[in-house]
Amino acid sequence: MSEHKIEVVINGRKHQATVEGRRTLGDFLRIHVGYTGVHLGCEHGVCGACTVIVDGVAVRSCLMLAVQAHGAEITTVEGLAAADGTLHPVQQALRDEHGLQCGFCTPGIVMTLAALTDGADAKPSGETLEAAMSGHICRCTGYQGIRRAIRRVAGETAGEKA
Known part of the structure; x- marks a missing residue:
């Protein structure tokens, strides 16, 4: 078993660790x-529940080794809300549009949508965001609340962009 020292920044905090070469992120x-x-x-990259943001890109953490993340900046769902508790716009839209149920798939969905919508120039369409959802499996919501939240985040509803 090979062990490797890694250093990553997770949700703004620096972490150092020694990990087995085979340990997933x-x-x-x-x-x-x-x-x-x-x-x-699923641990095969199919369901999307393990999605995190690595250096600004949504990735399936079950398919990435921890050693591959050495030197990276990682954001998990715990790092999206503001320090004062204000929800990220994607989190707020999902809450407002009842796009949550059991919550198992929710973190991965939030991270995928956040990766696509964060940044001053990021203005994806609802169609683009819905296409990104094809990589997520949700067994509880029926997707309708999630779709409404996507349209809200994309600014395609009566309200303004979240």
């Missing part, structure tokens, strides 16, 4: 660092 985040908002479902 998802397992590292949940077990070693304690970010249990990273949900591991």
Whole structure:
């Protein structure tokens, strides 16, 4: 078993660790660092529940090794809300549009949508955001609340962009 020293920034905090070469990023985040908002479902990259943002890009943490994240900046769902508790616009839209139910898939969905909508120039259409959802499986909501939240975030509803 090979062990490797890694250094990452997770939700703005620097972490150093020694990890086995075969440890996935998802397992590292949940077990070693304690970010249990990273949900591991299929562990094959199909369900999307383990999605986190690595250096600004949404990735499946079950498919990435922790050693591959060395030097990276990682954001988990725990790092999206503001310090004062104000929800990220994607989180707020999902809450407002009842796009949540059991919550297992929610962190991955939030992270995918946040990665696409964050940034001053990010103005994805609802169609683009819905296409990104094809990589997520939700068994509880029926997707209608999630679709309404996507349209809200994209600014395609009566309200203004979240």
